[in-house]
Amino acid sequence: TYAYEALPVAEWFRRNREIAGFQNSARAMYQTVRELVENSLDATEPYGILPNILISIKPVDESKSWYSIYVEDNGIGIPGGEIPNVFGRVFYSSKYKIKQHRGVFGLGLKMVVLYAQSTTNKPIAVRSATIRSDKIYEYKIMIDTTKNEPIIIDRREYNNKYRWHGTAVKVIIEGNWLNSKKRIEDYLRRTAIISPYAEIFFKGPDMELILKRRTTKMPHPPEEGLPHPKSVDVDTVKQMILENPKSTLMEFLMNNFDGIGEGLAKSFLEWAGLDPNKVVGGLTQEEVTYLAEKLKAYEGWRRPRADWLSPAGAELLEVGARSILGAEAVFAVTRKPSSYSGHPFIVEAAIAWGGQIPPVDKPILLRYANKIPLLYDEGADVARKVVDEFNWQNYKVKLPAPLAVLIHVCSTKVPYASAGKEAIAEISEIEEEMRLALRDAARKLRIYLSRKEREMELLNK
Amino acid sequence: TYAYEALPVAEWFRRNREIAGFQNSARAMYQTVRELVENSLDATEPYGILPNILISIKPVDESKSWYSIYVEDNGIGIPGGEIPNVFGRVFYSSKYKIKQHRGVFGLGLKMVVLYAQSTTNKPIAVRSATIRSDKIYEYKIMIDTTKNEPIIIDRREYNNKYRWHGTAVKVIIEGNWLNSKKRIEDYLRRTAIISPYAEIFFKGPDMELILKRRTTKMPHPPEEGLPHPKSVDVDTVKQMILENPKSTLMEFLMNNFDGIGEGLAKSFLEWAGLDPNKVVGGLTQEEVTYLAEKLKAYEGWRRPRADWLSPAGAELLEVGARSILGAEAVFAVTRKPSSYSGHPFIVEAAIAWGGQIPPVDKPILLRYANKIPLLYDEGADVARKVVDEFNWQNYKVKLPAPLAVLIHVCSTKVPYASAGKEAIAEISEIEEEMRLALRDAARKLRIYLSRKEREMELLNK
Ligand SMILES: Nc1ncnc2c1ncn2[C@@H]1O[C@H](COP(=O)(O)OP(=O)(O)OP(=O)(O)O)[C@@H](O)[C@H]1O
Ligand SMILES: Nc1ncnc2c1ncn2[C@@H]1O[C@H](COP(=O)(O)OP(=O)(O)OP(=O)(O)O)[C@@H](O)[C@H]1O
Ligand SMILES: [Mg+2]
Numbered sequence: 004t005y006a007y008e009a010l011p012v013a014e015w016f017r018r019n020r021e022i023a024g025f026q027n028s029a030r031a032m033y034q035t036v037r038e039l040v041e042n043s044l045d046a047t048e049p050y051g052i053l054p055n056i057l058i059s060i061k062p063v064d065e066s067k068s069w070y071s072i073y074v075e076d077n078g079i080g081i082p083g084g085e086i087p088n089v090f091g092r093v094f095y096s097s098k099y100k101i102k103q104h105r106g107v108f109g110l111g112l113k114m115v116v117l118y119a120q121s122t123t124n125k126p127i128a129v130r131s132a133t134i135r136s137d138k139i140y141e142y143k144i145m146i147d148t149t150k151n152e153p154i155i156i157d158r159r160e161y162n163n164k165y166r167w168h169g170t171a172v173k174v175i176i177e178g179n180w181l182n183s184k185k186r187i188e189d190y191l192r193r194t195a196i197i198s199p200y201a202e203i204f205f206k207g208p209d210m211e212l213i214l215k216r217r218t219t220k221m222p223h224p225p226e227e228g229l230p231h232p233k234s235v236d237v238d239t240v241k242q243m244i245l246e247n248p249k250s251t252l253m254e255f256l257m258n259n260f261d262g263i264g265e266g267l268a269k270s271f272l273e274w275a276g277l278d279p280n281k282v283v284g285g286l287t288q289e290e291v292t293y294l295a296e297k298l299k300a301y302e303g304w305r306r307p308r309a310d311w312l313s314p315a316g317a318e319l320l321e322v323g324a325r326s327i328l329g330a331e332a333v334f335a336v337t338r339k340p341s342s343y344s345g346h347p348f349i350v351e352a353a354i355a356w357g358g359q360i361p362p363v364d365k366p367i368l369l370r371y372a373n374k375i376p377l378l379y380d381e382g383a384d385v386a387r388k389v390v391d392e393f394n395w396q397n398y399k400v401k402l403p404a405p406l407a408v409l410i411h412v413c414s415t416k417v418p419y420a421s422a423g424k425e426a427i428a429e430i431s432e433i434e435e436e437m438r439l440a441l442r443d444a445a446r447k448l449r450i451y452l453s454r455k456e457r458e459m460e461l462l463n464k
Numbered sequence: 465t466y467a468y469e470a471l472p473v474a475e476w477f478r479r480n481r482e483i484a485g486f487q488n489s490a491r492a493m494y495q496t497v498r499e500l501v502e503n504s505l506d507a508t509e510p511y512g513i514l515p516n517i518l519i520s521i522k523p524v525d526e527s528k529s530w531y532s533i534y535v536e537d538n539g540i541g542i543p544g545g546e547i548p549n550v551f552g553r554v555f556y557s558s559k560y561k562i563k564q565h566r567g568v569f570g571l572g573l574k575m576v577v578l579y580a581q582s583t584t585n586k587p588i589a590v591r592s593a594t595i596r597s598d599k600i601y602e603y604k605i606m607i608d609t610t611k612n613e614p615i616i617i618d619r620r621e622y623n624n625k626y627r628w629h630g631t632a633v634k635v636i637i638e639g640n641w642l643n644s645k646k647r648i649e650d651y652l653r654r655t656a657i658i659s660p661y662a663e664i665f666f667k668g669p670d671m672e673l674i675l676k677r678r679t680t681k682m683p684h685p686p687e688e689g690l691p692h693p694k695s696v697d698v699d700t701v702k703q704m705i706l707e708n709p710k711s712t713l714m715e716f717l718m719n720n721f722d723g724i725g726e727g728l729a730k731s732f733l734e735w736a737g738l739d740p741n742k743v744v745g746g747l748t749q750e751e752v753t754y755l756a757e758k759l760k761a762y763e764g765w766r767r768p769r770a771d772w773l774s775p776a777g778a779e780l781l782e783v784g785a786r787s788i789l790g791a792e793a794v795f796a797v798t799r800k801p802s803s804y805s806g807h808p809f810i811v812e813a814a815i816a817w818g819g820q821i822p823p824v825d826k827p828i829l830l831r832y833a834n835k836i837p838l839l840y841d842e843g844a845d846v847a848r849k850v851v852d853e854f855n856w857q858n859y860k861v862k863l864p865a866p867l868a869v870l871i872h873v874c875s876t877k878v879p880y881a882s883a884g885k886e887a888i889a890e891i892s893e894i895e896e897e898m899r900l901a902l903r904d905a906a907r908k909l910r911i912y913l914s915r916k917e918r919e920m921e922l923l924n925k
């Protein structure tokens with residue numbers, strides 16, 4: 004009755020892998036491809052490297068539905084000493100920063116390894132070289148789930164004669180190609196839409212997909228920021244204090260947060276009734292709670308900056324929506340930066356009309372978050388709710404209509420509803436921005452439809 | 465660029481609490497109530513104790529939206545030495561067993577503590593006494609997120625003069641009563657529907673809810689089982705081998721799995737071409753992979769047992785659906801036990817018709833898993849898909865119609881789509897059983913509607 008057990012973190016994720024998108028072999032195959040591709044895009048685009056990504060899926064043992072999945076990129080690579088950690092430790096990442104990346108959790112690779120380990124008992128194989136490195140490292144790795152540590156099955160080093168840089172990953176998993184091929188193709192095509200500077204070559208068991216680079220122009224890479232004072236809670240403030248207990252309140256504000264200069268720090272501390280010279284390590288629990296509360300409440304901060312973000316841009320969305328949907332017309336908008344709880348975000352939307360879009364009762368919805376196409380859990384995504392509640396009649400649209408919507412949210416913190424990164428949780432500021440983006444795009448649609456209406460009337464005279 | 469960071473597990477969940485249902489203060493208030501209530505029901509019902517649960521929500525500081533949430537039960541309590549672990553260690557639980565419980569992750573209480581700690585900086589207060597204990601223990605606890613350990617702020621012991629047993633928990637959080645009250649009331653009413661033997665008394669800031677016990681008859685409690693051979697993957701087999709490396713294959717099978725007697729073990733090993741006397745610690749990696757594969761593939765196992773489950777029963781669902789929905793008629797079914805990947809499950813469904821149910825285009829859906837009402841993420845739940853795809857016309861139902869559906873899944877492993885336990889992931893066996901349950905109930909509805917139709921015709925003659 005009173006028998007308690009502590010579960011090690013890696014074992015917990017291994018047993019509960021359905022919450023990270025690995026609930027069946029078809030979905031696991033899809034999730035494996037996307038976790039690897041998203042890592043490859045994160046390792047190229049932000050560093051000014053035009054991404055070249057090669058993906059190859061081959062049956063290994065059809066009787067057991069075993070497939071090998073190979074993904075290679077020309078990115079910045081992983082330092083030899085870090086490869087075991089990056090593949091073998093849950094919650095190990097270079098992306099725990101105030102900056103827009105596709106990756107956020109420090110979990111993706113580890114879930115792939117845990118799934119392979121649980122279905123085929125095969126280690127993950129990695130080859131990687133960092134930029135200008137004279138060595139290429141090759142590892143075979145599994146995860147010791149009791150200790151959350153890598154098990155290095157094999158390790159080799161080669162001379163990097165041709166100065167290659169990048170990462171190649173190969174894993175053998177139990178999959179279901181028939182039930183995942185459509186989604187994998189969909190995902191790759193939709194990735195190419197929003198990242199037209201990427202070249203993706205996919206070779207599957209019975210198909211090939213060549214998504215050529217359509218531009219060499221890359222978006223301005225996001226910078227790394229400090230947190231906004233509105234984004235921290237009292238526990239985070241306590242952690243910041245522990246890191247530098249000897250700083251004064253003045254220094255604490257100016258060193259830990261974005262956009263707090265001396266003047267602004269002074270006016271905040273005056274407004275909050277706090278002494279600028281007080282040493283933060285000496286604050287009581289009540290004072291720390293009070294400080295955290297005031298950081299959130301103060302109305303005088305500069306707004307959270309969008310320098311840490313990298314939106315797609317209205318032009319790219321128009322080109323993309325037109326090509327993927329075969330639309331007659333596309334109207335795209337990029338909203339001004341906004342924020343929720345101190346986290347900056349930008350919503351972009353595109354409405355596609357007519358052409359090859361079939362008349363639908365419910366508008367087709369293409370969702371993106373930080374340039375990742377979201378294909379599952381649409382019903383749990385706030386975007387679906389916004390599109391369904393939208394009053395299309397106000398914009399001369401009578402359903403059913405040949406209508407599709409693309410919504411892209413980029414943020415330093417996308418509020419994903421689950422560890423599988425498939426749906427965005429209901430955050431009121433984001434929901435509101437989605438409505439406004441849809442409204443802005445719909446106004447352009449209305450102008451277009453009114454003009455078409457008048458043209459029809461003239462023709463009919 | 466190459467700057468990596470390891471995040472401690474408790475800190476990861478604190479920062480990513482939206483994936484556990486704590487994405488905003490209204491939802492966090494709801495999630496806090498349900499995590500505590502579910503723990504109280506788990507601590508009473510399976511032990512033959514008629515649950516008495518008291519819930520009290522009070523504003524503590526309206527300017528900051530701070531509320532205290534107090535939940536008390538008459539359950540089996542928590543041993544004094546275990547209280548800090550149970551509240552202060554992520555992935556610490558008594559429910560990592562082959563048995564139907566509401567709790568599954570070993571995360572609920574810890575998320576509540578982390579949320580309180582992050583918003584109000586207040587420790588959680590606990591009072592508990594186990595059955596027949598001469599002591600009552602009181603603690604104030606926070607979590608050290610760097611070490612995943614409890615911080616004991618205060619600890620007291622009292623003589624348990626009146627032999628009370630149970631647990632009382634009080635937490636102070638930043639909440640949003642206005643935006644969560646409807647959901648909290650809904651949740652408690654729906655809990656009372658499926659657990660009519662529970663008495664729930666709820667006192668909120670501006671309302672009171674008294675849900676009296678409607679029966680003293682409790683469902684047969686589930687037993688604790690061993691895993692079914694089809695439910696283990698190769699990593700789990702390796703862990704079992706490490707626990708008893710000196711066992712023979714024969715002993716390994718008979719001791720680790722449910723329903724494998726000597727005869728069945730012999731026939732399996734013969735079929736698989738394995739030596740019954742082989743010591744498991746001496747198996748090679750290939751042999752272990754082979755063994756795991758054969759355990760899954762063998763068709764001769766007994767089917768997974770439902771002794772570890774505790775369904776509600778058709779009668780209870782009918783009474784419940786009728787009372788909560790004010791329906792004119794209710795048709796309920798409990799399907800025979802089934803299984804997916806070796807995990808036994810039972811689907812129960814009830815279709816409610818007419819009375820106070822308004823005509824709807826999309827049938828109202830009440831979802832339950834292991835007797836927990838699921839209120840959010842309906843769009844991500846396989847049950848919504850099943851209800852929407854159901855061919856109601858075949859059963860004399862023409863939409864819009866006054867129609868509501870209740871679906872309950874109970875299993876030793878409910879495949880939740882996220883750590884917030886709100887939706888069931890798409891598992892084909894479960895989806896199929898839901899369709900069949902709906903069909904069985906709909907057939908009864910059709911008979912009823914045909915009879916009503918004939919009565920109308922007779923009246924109209
Ligand atoms: N192809 C790659 N090239 C370079 N670095 C990589 C590559 N793939 C992974 N990494 C590194 O390994 C780390 C761990 O990757 P992993 O996918 O597990 O987590 P993440 O991408 O940080 O977050 P998420 O769980 O959301 O994917 C990354 O943060 C990155 O630093
Ligand atoms: N009211 C209670 N009475 C007795 N024991 C309790 C009570 N609440 C919690 N516990 C014990 O504390 C453990 C941890 O609870 P917690 O809610 O964190 O996890 P869980 O219920 O096991 O799983 P889940 O995360 O799905 O809720 C439980 O497994 C149970 O043993
Ligand atoms: Mg990743």
Ligand SMILES: [Mg+2]
Binds near residue numbers: 502567572573
């Ligand atoms: Mg619990």
